[in-house]
Amino acid sequence: MPTITFQPVLRDIKDILKSDYYEIPRFQRPYSWGQENLDEFWTDVVDSNDDGYFIGPMVAFQTQRDTFPIVDGQQRITTLTLMLCALRDMFVGIGRTDLADGVTKYIERTDDDNIDHFVLKSEPAGTFLASQVQMRAPRTVVQPANEDQTNIKRAFADITTRLSEERPAVAGGVRLEDDHDYVIRLKRIRDRVLSLQVIWIVLDNVDDAYMIFETLNSRGRDLDVVDLLKNLLMSQLKAENGDLDLPAEQWQVMRETLAEAGNGVNPNTYILHWWLSRNAYVSERKLFRRIKADKFGGMSTEDTIKALVDDAALYARIANPNGWSCLAEELGVKESLVALEIFAVRQPRPLLLALLRAHTRGVIKLKKLRQAMTAVENFHFITTAVVGASSTGGQSQMYARYAREVSAAADPQTAGLIVDKLVEQLRKGISTRATFEAEFARVLQFTEKSSRTKRLVQYTLRKMHDAAGLHTAIDHAKCNIEHVAPQSGGQPWVGMMGNLLWLDQKVNSEMDSLPFEKKRDILANYSKMFDVADIAIEPTWGQHQVQARTARLATRAYDKVWHF
Structure with a gap:
């Protein structure tokens, strides 16, 4: 790797955001901070620390006189922008447009030609960050179109909720404190955000940026x-x-x-x-x-x-x-x-x-x-x-x-x-x-109280039905698991494969909670449609019959159904 030279400088967020314009370049991963990241960041920035808290390095390179794409730190600078936008909206909501205007200069600023530009632009997010967050309300709602935009929307809503919860409580329709106290709280959060400190590193060119990107991790998730x-x-x-x-x-x-x-x-x-x-x-x-x-x-x-x-x-x-x-x-x-x-x-x-x-x-x-x-x-x-x-x-x-x-x-x-x-x-x-036959009897069991294997048992019954050579087509989407001996008895063997049938809703409803003798007669009528012929000839039904049928099914499964 060629030598990359740079001069690190300690700067605060206020100085960074009021001085230049920044971009999240195309090679960056999407904005990915979720609940856990925001919880930790909020605790560090708002709840537990005084002004001037250090949040790690930020690395950028210069493309124009006052424009710097971010190489390392995009999760943090995006989150800070979301926080400032939410603070601005809160100030507007309580009628303090003067304070909202004060925050706005860290979100949007005019250039030398007196043209307004947002301080942060994101190529992965497209115009979503600008139209749904940075732009002052009222905003025309646009649904997120990609992962980056979805995560930005979710994080902005989360931060807005957190700021709303800073407002004094209401009891019996009467606010316990006036908005003066809320303004003090919001200003304290604003000041802590703007006083956050970073080690600011500027690289000479985009090629150095691509190279350094591979070796740096930001405060959020490690690079994948x-x-x-x-x-x-x-x-x-x-x-x-x-x-x-x-x-x-x-x-x-x-x-x-x-x-x-x-x-x-x-x-x-x-x-x-x-x-x-x-x-x-x-x-x-x-x-x-x-x-x-x-x-x-x-x-x-x-x-x-x-x-x-x-x-x-x-x-x-x-x-x-x-x-x-x-x-x-x-x-x-x-x-x-x-x-x-x-x-x-x-x-x-x-x-x-x-x-x-x-x-x-x-x-x-x-x-x-x-x-x-x-x-x-x-x-x-x-x-x-x-x-x-x-x-x-x-x-x-x-x-x-x-x-x-x-x-x-x-x-x-x-x-x-x-x-x-x-x-x-x-x-x-x-x-x-x-080995298979022993595990077939042990693993493939289903009751409503122990339903972890339900999808696997449904798959098994369906495959065995399809391999049974029956001549009447059925709609598997309308079929479900039926227990011959009812689950209500609580016997440990009622969930075994030998006690389970794959039947459609019609037959299920006919059998309902009838005794075995009547269930057997109903099944005999459907023996050409469902895989039940061996049950229809049993005089009685209990543990011995269930275990014997489970063993027969296991042998058929290994030798025929899943044989290849």
Whole structure:
């Protein structure tokens, strides 16, 4: 790393905000302070400290005579701006526009041409910070469009509430203290904010800024892989037009896809699995250094960000399969992804991403895709969901190795052979029948008092129904779990699989709380529609019958339903 020179200076926030203009540059992570960060900051700044409290370093670089993009400290300077805007609004609300005007000069100021500018601008937040926070009321409400804007809105509302709670109490409709005391409290908070001190560091140029960004952490969350990778990509993909920053927009599309279609999946996890789906195995702790050292795995910067955007849509299907509107022929693939989500299994995701990507490229046929997905699903049902064998680093590396092979495959024949090898290796790694049958009886139990395994039991009953070879189609969305022996008896065996049925609402309501003999007769009428024929021939029903049926179901599950 080349030598970076700078001269640190101790400054207070009042001096910083009244002197120049500041920007949150495009390579910065979104504003991310949540409740815990705000609680700590509020305690430090407002509740527990006198004027002149030190809040750490801030690092910037100069782009114009009076404009400084922030490299380190954007979470703090944004939060301080939110606090000042909320203070201004409070002063306006109690009729002290003189004090509001005094605060405004740290929020908005005229330049040498007498044109108004906000002191802080944020590229990640767009115009939201200005229109919804910095602009003086009344403001036209605009809904947040990205993570940065959502977090700013939430933090501003939180700070506004905190300031409102500083107002003297009201009893019986009469204010116990007048607004004079509230003004004193608000002014004290204002003074403490403006007197906060930082070590101010100005770098010579933007390249130094990109470099220093990788090594500094601010008061908030440590820098994540997603923050560091964004910085690296943006440093090499400079905006070609001041009004149109395509790389930054592409990055935002990726984040929004993960947040919305992916149901808020962690972007750091996505980037790790994206990398492992194409490149040599590495732990998350060492991921960014590997990406940087390997120069994006040999891809150009432009191709890297395009691949991240494209693959985010595929990864969203893996992370949130219920949100995927798949084609009819892809339903089996979706059901396998739903199953893996129920099992809470993450290790196969690099492979799953590679498989979906290969299918979209036409390199792997749908039949082979379904075969691979089914093998992964069945392996983890037996070994993880039921037996509870812990996943190992070797298993993660195995999936990553097959993911790389699939990604490198150039034609369906090669991809098909890779799938065959994968299936064979998974077969060799499944738990034994004896272990599975014992855990099947122990793990797969459900009662309303012990419902932790409900989704897993529903999945199991549904799969066993589909594999029973019944000829009448049913609507699984209208089915639920029914106990043959009622739960009200409180026997420890009523939650076992042998006592559970997968029935629709109609049959459930018919059986209601009837004795077994009448339930049996009803079930006999539906034996061609539901998997109940073995119960319909039992003369009585109790612990022995439940345990025997559980054992039969376990054997059928291992040998047929989840056999691959």
